[in-house]
Structures are given as C-alpha cells and as structure tokens.
Amino acid sequence: MLLSIRDRLLGWVGYIILGLIILVFSLWGVQSYLGSGNVPPVAEVNGVEISQNQYQNALLQRQQQVRQIYGSSVPASVFESDTFKKDVLDSLVRNTVVSGIADKRGYEISDAMLVDRIQSEPAFQENGAFSSAKYDQALQVQRQSKLGFEQSFRNNLKVDQVGSSIASTALVPAAAIKSYSGLEQQTRSLRMITISKAALLETASVSDAEIQTYYDENLALFMSPEQVKVDYVLLDDAALAASVEVNDDVLRTLYEQEPASFRSSQSRNVRHILYRLSENATPEQDASVKKTAEDLYQRLTEGGDFAELATQFSQDELSAANGGDLGEIFLGDLHPNLERAIFALEEGSYTAPVRTALGYQIAKVDGILGGEQLAFEQAKAQVEKEYRAREADVLYQDASTELVNVSYENINLRESGLDLEVQTSEWFSRQGGPGIASDPAVVTAAFADRVFNQKENSDIIDLQNGSQVVMRFVDSKAPAQLPLAEVKEQIQNGLKEQKSRELAAAKGVELVNALESGSTLGALAEAEQLEVTTKEALSRRARDLDPSIITQAFRMPAPEGAANYTTLSLRSGDQVVLALDAVNQITGEFNEANAKTLSSSYGLREVEAYFAALEKNSSVSIVEENLAVTVGP
Amino acid sequence: MIDHNSTDDEQIAALKAAWREHGRAIFTGVVLGVCVLVGWNYWQSYKLARAQEGAEVFNQVERALELNDTATMESGVSMLEEKYGSTPYLALGKLAEAKLKAETGDYPAAQKALSWVSSNANDAETRDLAKVRLAAVYNASGNYQEALNLLASGISDAFSSIADEHRGDAYGGLGQLEEARAAYDQALEASPGAEFLQWKRDSLGDAIVTGDAS
Numbered sequence: 001m002l003l004s005i006r007d008r009l010l011g012w013v014g015y016i017i018l019g020l021i022i023l024v025f026s027l028w029g030v031q032s033y034l035g036s037g038n039v040p041p042v043a044e045v046n047g048v049e050i051s052q053n054q055y056q057n058a059l060l061q062r063q064q065q066v067r068q069i070y071g072s073s074v075p076a077s078v079f080e081s082d083t084f085k086k087d088v089l090d091s092l093v094r095n096t097v098v099s100g101i102a103d104k105r106g107y108e109i110s111d112a113m114l115v116d117r118i119q120s121e122p123a124f125q126e127n128g129a130f131s132s133a134k135y136d137q138a139l140q141v142q143r144q145s146k147l148g149f150e151q152s153f154r155n156n157l158k159v160d161q162v163g164s165s166i167a168s169t170a171l172v173p174a175a176a177i178k179s180y181s182g183l184e185q186q187t188r189s190l191r192m193i194t195i196s197k198a199a200l201l202e203t204a205s206v207s208d209a210e211i212q213t214y215y216d217e218n219l220a221l222f223m224s225p226e227q228v229k230v231d232y233v234l235l236d237d238a239a240l241a242a243s244v245e246v247n248d249d250v251l252r253t254l255y256e257q258e259p260a261s262f263r264s265s266q267s268r269n270v271r272h273i274l275y276r277l278s279e280n281a282t283p284e285q286d287a288s289v290k291k292t293a294e295d296l297y298q299r300l301t302e303g304g305d306f307a308e309l310a311t312q313f314s315q316d317e318l319s320a321a322n323g324g325d326l327g328e329i330f331l332g333d334l335h336p337n338l339e340r341a342i343f344a345l346e347e348g349s350y351t352a353p354v355r356t357a358l359g360y361q362i363a364k365v366d367g368i369l370g371g372e373q374l375a376f377e378q379a380k381a382q383v384e385k386e387y388r389a390r391e392a393d394v395l396y397q398d399a400s401t402e403l404v405n406v407s408y409e410n411i412n413l414r415e416s417g418l419d420l421e422v423q424t425s426e427w428f429s430r431q432g433g434p435g436i437a438s439d440p441a442v443v444t445a446a447f448a449d450r451v452f453n454q455k456e457n458s459d460i461i462d463l464q465n466g467s468q469v470v471m472r473f474v475d476s477k478a479p480a481q482l483p484l485a486e487v488k489e490q491i492q493n494g495l496k497e498q499k500s501r502e503l504a505a506a507k508g509v510e511l512v513n514a515l516e517s518g519s520t521l522g523a524l525a526e527a528e529q530l531e532v533t534t535k536e537a538l539s540r541r542a543r544d545l546d547p548s549i550i551t552q553a554f555r556m557p558a559p560e561g562a563a564n565y566t567t568l569s570l571r572s573g574d575q576v577v578l579a580l581d582a583v584n585q586i587t588g589e590f591n592e593a594n595a596k597t598l599s600s601s602y603g604l605r606e607v608e609a610y611f612a613a614l615e616k617n618s619s620v621s622i623v624e625e626n627l628a629v630t631v632g633p
Numbered sequence: 634m635i636d637h638n639s640t641d642d643e644q645i646a647a648l649k650a651a652w653r654e655h656g657r658a659i660f661t662g663v664v665l666g667v668c669v670l671v672g673w674n675y676w677q678s679y680k681l682a683r684a685q686e687g688a689e690v691f692n693q694v695e696r697a698l699e700l701n702d703t704a705t706m707e708s709g710v711s712m713l714e715e716k717y718g719s720t721p722y723l724a725l726g727k728l729a730e731a732k733l734k735a736e737t738g739d740y741p742a743a744q745k746a747l748s749w750v751s752s753n754a755n756d757a758e759t760r761d762l763a764k765v766r767l768a769a770v771y772n773a774s775g776n777y778q779e780a781l782n783l784l785a786s787g788i789s790d791a792f793s794s795i796a797d798e799h800r801g802d803a804y805g806g807l808g809q810l811e812e813a814r815a816a817y818d819q820a821l822e823a824s825p826g827a828e829f830l831q832w833k834r835d836s837l838g839d840a841i842v843t844g845d846a847s
Binding site: 105106107108109110111112113161165166168169170171172173174175176177179180183184540551554555556557558595598599601602605606609610612613614615616617 | 680681684685686687688689691692695698719720721725728729731732735736737738740743755756757758761762765766769770772773774789790791792794795802824827828829832833835836838
C-alpha cells in the first residue's frame with residue numbers, strides 16, 4: 001500500500017499537493033506586508049492606503065497643536081466636529097498625494113542640501129551654530145537612530161520641495177510691481193459727517209403691538225435652555241482636612257517624632273541698591289543698565305561701603321536715604337530670584353546684580369534671624385496643619401478609590417453608603433450655572449450621553465480647583481417657551497436698536513440725495529448740528545479712521561469736477577456720509593520689498609492651485625463609515 | 634518529463650541527458666537574469682545620483698535667484714539643460730530664470746523660458762502653472778489678446794483664481810472694463826484675501842455692494 005501511495009504521490013496528485021504547499025508557504029503572512037491587516041483603511045489615495053492608525057495620530061497631533069496655540073480651554077466638542085475631522089483628513093490626503101508625486105516625478109535631495117538643512121535646524125544649534133553634541137542628544141531624546149532620522153528628514157525635505165520650488169519661483173513682472181506700488185501709495189482727500197445712532201435711540205419708539213409681532217414671529221428665539229439637575233459627591237482636599245479629628249495627644253506624638261523640624265520662620269536684615277529698568281525693556285537698555293550695576297558691584301568688591309554707595313546711587317529713593325536699608329525681610333517678600341540669592345548668603349556678604357521685576361538689584365545681608373527650634377506650645381498650629389494634611393491625604397486616597405468603585409459599579413449615589421456627603425446641584429444649562437456647574441468639565445459631563453441619557457454615574461471628573469466629582473442624573477427640564485412678559489424688555493431694546501440704525505441709515509441716504517442735488521456738506525452739517533471731519537491725503541494703510549470708511553473711500557470712483565458722495569453704516573450703528581474730493585494718483589516705482597510681498601502672495605496661491613490640480617488628477621476614495629472614530633483627550 | 638517509475642540510475646541518466654540537451658539554455662538564462670538584475674540596480678542608482686545632482690544644481694539656482702545673481706543662474710540653467718533634462722529640475726530652473734527676467738523687465742527672455750516649460754514640462758500641472766505665469770508676462774508687455782488666448786487654452790480649473798485675475802488685467806488693458814470687473818469678482822470669490830487683486834478691482838469702481846455699504 002505504501003508503495004502505491006508513493007507512486008501516486010509522484011504522479012499528478014503529487015504535483016498538485018506540492019503546488020498547494022508552495023502556495024501556502026509563500027503567501028503565509030503576506031497580509032502583514034500589505035499593511036492594514038484586518039483594520040479597514042479610512043481612505044485610498046492613488047493606490048496608497050491611509051490607515052485608521054495614521055488618521056487617529058493625525059487627529060491627536062492636530063488636537064495638540066490647537067491646544068498649544070489656544071490653550072486647554074478649547075472645548076472637546078471642537079475636536080469631535082465633522083469640520084475638524086474633515087480638515088485633518090483633507091490635509092492627510094493632500095500630504096499623501098504630494099508625497100506620491102515627489103516619488104513619481106523623481107524629486108531628490110542631495111547630500112549637501114541635507115547636511116545644510118540639518119545644520120541650520122535651530123533645535124540642533126548652540127549659540128547660533130550647529131553642535132554635533134546637541135544633535136546626538138536631540139536624537140537620543142527622540143529615540144531615533146541617525147540613519148533613520150536622516151532618511152525621514154530627507155524624505156520630508158523632498159516632499160516640501162514640490163511646493164517650495166513653486167513658491168520660490170513665483171514671478172511678478174516689473175510692470176505689475178510698479179502698478180502695485182502706485183496703488184499702495186495712492187491717497188484720497190475726503191470730508192465726512194457722522195450721524196450718531198445713540199442720539200436717535202432716544203427718539204426711536206417701539207409699540208407693544210410691534211413687540212408682540214416680533215415675539216410671535218420669532219418664538220424659537222425665546223426658549224429657556226435645556227436644564228439638568230444632578231446629585232454629586234465632591235472630594236475636596238480642604239474639606240477633608242477640616243474634617244480630620246485632632247487632639248493634643250496625637251499632635252504631641254507627631255511633634256516628638258521630630259521636634260527639630262519645627263522652627264520659627266527665617267528672616268534677614270537686608271540693604272539693597274536698585275537700578276530701575278522696566279520689565280519690557282529692549283535688550284540694549286537691559287545691557288546698559290546691567291553694565292552700570294556691574295560697575296558698582298566691582299566697586300563693592302574693591303572695598304566700597306555698601307550703605308554709602310546705596311545712599312549715593314540707589315534709585316529706590318525711600319531706602320536710599322537710610323543707606324539702602326529694607327529692614328527685616330521674610331520669605332515671599334521679595335522677587336524670587338533675589339530671595340534665593342539672599343537666603344543663600346552668610347551674614348555681611350552681598351549678592352551680584354540680580355535681574356528682578358524692578359530692574360537690577362544688589363542686596364547685602366546685615367543679619368540672619370529666626371530658624372530656632374520651637375517648643376510644642378509654640379509649634380502647635382504648625383504641627384496641627386501638618387497632621388491634618390497628612391491625614392487628609394490618607395482619607396483622600398481611600399475616598400478616591402471608593403469613588404472610582406461607585407462610578408464603575410453604577411450604584412445610585414444616595415444608596416451607595418459612601419461616607420462622603422451626597423449633594424444636589426441647582427438647575428443648570430449648557431451655559432453652566434452656580435456651584436459645581438461653574439466648572440465646564442461638570443457641564444460637559446452632565447449633558448454627555450452617559451449621564452444625561454443613559455442615567456449612569458459619571459466618571460471621576462477633575463475640577464479646575466483640584467477637587468474631584470462623581471455625579472448622577474436627577475432631573476431635567478426640556479426647553480420651554482418663555483412668556484412674553486419675561487422677554488419684553490429684551491425685545492424692546494433690540495427693536496429700538498434696530499430702528500435707530502434704520503433711522504441713521506435713512507438720514508444718510510437723505511443727506512446724500514441733498515448733496516447730489518446741489519447742497520454743500522458744510523450747510524447740511526450746520527443744519528443737522530453735526531461736525532465735518534476733513535482728511536487730506538488719506539492713505540490705504542491709515543490707522544486713524546474706521547477701516548470700513550477707508551475701504552469705502554478707496555472703492556469710490558474718482559470725482560470728475562464736483563465731489564462724489566456716498567453713505568455707509570459702521571458696525572457701531574453710526575452712519576457716515578462721505579464726500580470724496582480728490583484722488584491723488586501716484587506713478588509707482590519698482591520696490592524690492594513690494595516685489596517680495598507680491599511674489600510670496602502669488603506663490604501661496606499658486607502652490608494651493610498646483611496641489612489642488614494634483615488632487616484633481618489623483619484617485620481619492622474615502623471610506624466614510626471608518627471616519628467616525630473618536631479620540632481620547 | 635522524467636518517468637517516475639524508473640530506478641534511481643535511470644533517473645540520473647535521464648537528468649544527465651536533459652542537462653546535455655538544455656544545459657546551455659539554462660546557463661544562458663541564469664547569466665542573463667543576473668545581468669538584468671545588476672543592470673537594473675545600476676540603472677536605479679544612476680537615476681538617483683542624477684536626480685540628486687539635478688536637485689543640487691536647482692538649489693544653487695534658487696540661491697542665485699535670491700541674490701539676483703544672473704550669471705550663476707544662467708550657468709545653472711544651462712547645466713540643467715545639458716545633463717538633467719529627465720529630472721523635474723530643468724522645468725523648475727526655467728521657471729526660476731523666468732522670475733529673474735520678468736522682475737527685471739526682460740519680458741522676451743521670460744516669455745521664452747515660460748513658453749518652453751508650458752509645452753515641454755513632464756507633467757500637466759507644471760505646464761499649466763507656466764501658462765498662467767506666461768499670461769502675466771504677456772500682460773506686462775501689453776500683449777493682452779495673447780494673454781486671453783492662452784488663458785482660454787484649457788488650463789486646469791484648479792488655477793482659476795489666478796487665471797481670472799490675469800484675465801481681469803488683460804481686459805483692463807484692452808479697456809473692456811465690464812469684463813475686467815467680472816473677471817476680478819470671480820477671482821476674488823476664490824481668493825478673498827488677495828490685497829493687490831482687491832485694489833485693482835476697487836480702482837475700477839462700481840463695486841459690488843458689501844454689508845458695510847448701503
């Protein structure tokens with residue numbers, strides 16, 4: 001039988017089996033080379049997949065950038081928004097397109113360019129010059145090998161080159177630069193009067209019927225916000241410390257463990273010499289004052305008398321009269337820089353010049369006071385404070401663990417048997433409210449799905465003041481129609497505002513009509529008791545006028561003979577009537593700075609257009625359903 | 634093929650016979666394969682070296698552009714022409730040359746460089762870019778009709794904001810203010826912050842009424 005198996009195996013059956021085995025072994029694990037494995041990609045760009053991993057990293061990275069610029073107050077909802085996600089995905093797609101193009105078209109970076117760019121990277125420089133020690137150190141911090149870093153740096157440069165080569169070659173013909181300079185330097189002469197909205201506000205009247213109509217037509221605007229009320233448990237350091245029970249025995253035990261650590265507070269008798277310097281002084285001013293202070297320090301080291309020099313030179317007039325004497329100084333009295341220097345000194349010695357908020361200061365220690373060991377009775381308050389802090393710490397740990405369990409097990413707070421007091425909040429809306437609802441993290445959590453809809457306990461929420469909270473839904477109020485009486489005043493004010501704006505605008509139009517049928521601005525201004533403001537040679541870049549007036553003045557056609565008139569409403573509601581008297585045309589000259597400004601502005605637009613064109617000629621498919629992922633904080 | 638029912642000796646004999654018959658072909662095949670492999674590697678590293686050299690030359694051209702150094706720039710571009718025509722850097726070098734010439738008012742030279750790129754660059758995007766820039770140079774030298782013709786020659790929509798601006802310049806030059814205003818307005822829609830564009834539009838008057846004006 002074995003022989004017949006052998007025979008058969010060597011026949012065509014054998015070939016098939018062998019083929020299958022070869023196929024299995026050669027394809028085994030191939031999906032790990034192809035990238036994604038079983039996680040579907042979020043997009044495919046010219047055959048290159050963008051994985052969920054890449055997408056999530058990009059989201060996180062952008063989130064950190066935004067936080068770095070705008071601070072941590074940016075609400076999380078921004079990062080959950082579709083616009084934010086779309087923005088991140090778009091730039092990811094664009095990067096992939098451009099990097100594919102850089103490869104395909106054969107963009108490269110020469111070794112010399114690579115070296116040059118690495119050496120000019122500020123992160124690898126010391127005192128303005130490349131330092132190879134700093135380079136090694138920076139790579140070590142990033143846990144990157146030189147080879148790996150240089151390869152990825154080179155690749156980034158290569159991709160940058162696609163855009164930068166377009167920006168750097170963006171051209172503006174000499175004639176266009178001249179015409180830009182001409183337009184830039186053009187000035188216009190105008191007169192104007194301003195009709196004040198505030199004056200008209202008095203005369204604008206609003207009837208009850210108008211208020212009623214407005215209310216009826218805009219019911220949706222007058223809704224009370226959705227509100228919620230929650231039970232909560234607050235874990236608060238200060239409150240815990242206050243709740244610790246204390247008696248003399250435990251305090252005495254603590255004191256006797258290490259009596260030497262309880263000392264009276266230290267202080268110094270100090271004299272000083274001050275050279276004043278404002279905090280936002282320029283580096284040149286700083287250097288000059290510093291030099292003066294150092295010269296004086298030199299005189300001190302050569303044996304000059306401190307008190308005498310202080311009287312003569314110190315710019316702190318009050319103390320200078322007393323030889324610079326400041327009296328007894330405790331920790332926290334002076335600028336931290338100076339204080340650190342003073343408390344490190346021995347009696348009779350003085351500091352080098354120290355930069356503080358006031359300027360440059362030199363201080364001398366005349367005497368060292370305090371620091372003696374305290375008896376129990378004297379130290380009692382200090383001991384008690386330490387004891388409470390220590391006990392509160394233990395309580396805090398325990399309560400925090402308990403709170404985590406309660407949050408996790410989702411027991412109703414009132415039935416949880418916690419030692420901590422369960423409190424109930426006031427009503428609050430998404431805009432926040434009194435008490436704990438003044439903390440935005442509480443508001444966000446209270447209206448989040450888990451608490452508001454699922455009626456579960458919240459996570460432990462860290463408040464801005466350092467305490468922690470767990471909450472549970474109690475009740476909610478749906479948005480409700482506010483009665484007219486409650487919003488009447490608000491509507492009245494709004495309508496008055498609007499009417500006075502309309503009155504001002506109508507007045508403006510009326511005056512322009514009068515001007516165009518022959519009246520003069522001066523005569524009209526007198527009749528209306530308004531003042532005429534004249535601007536000769538107003539430039540585009542002027543700062544002393546509302547920008548919308550400047551824009552309007554430069555949009556008006558040049559007058560032929562008589563002035564041209566127009567009127568515009570300012571954001572404040574005031575109405576301006578403009579008379580354009582003259583346009584002062586300038587023949588522009590070639591100007592290096594303008595050439596740079598213009599070509600960089602065209603460069604930016606051309607790069608944008610170029611990339612958009614590349615994208616149009618690419619195949620981009622986005623898998624919408626894989627975009628819904630959310631990212632942790 | 635080899636008969637599987639034969640003894641080992643017979644199989645060896647069969648193998649030897651097969652080797653005598655096909656040995657030369659197999660040997661040639663292997664040698665050819667190795668040659669192709671070595672050649673491919675060589676070709677790849679040659680191409681890489683070429684591209685890196687081209688990049689270096691373009692880098693120097695860019696630097697010369699910053700310093701307004703015409704001589705270095707011209708020698709760089711002619712070097713790109715001689716040796717690096719297959720890299721993207723020849724077209725980029727020509728674009729750099731056009732910038733220097735256009736900004737110093739030598740429009741014929743700028744036109745020559747841009748015309749070359751607009752018909753010879755390796756890819757459509759760079760050709761379109763050169764066309765848009767060429768239109769600006771035509772306008773500067775007063776060839777408004779040529780600018781309009783070029784801008785109507787099927788440039789990708791992606792460039793429309795800049796193309797519309799140059800079209801506005803051309804109509805303005807021809808005295809067709811109505812068309813110029815329309816072209817500028819269209820350009821402003823896509824690039825609302827472009828100052829020069831806005832000024833040119835404003836100086837034609839008859840502005841579209843914005844929120845501020847009434």
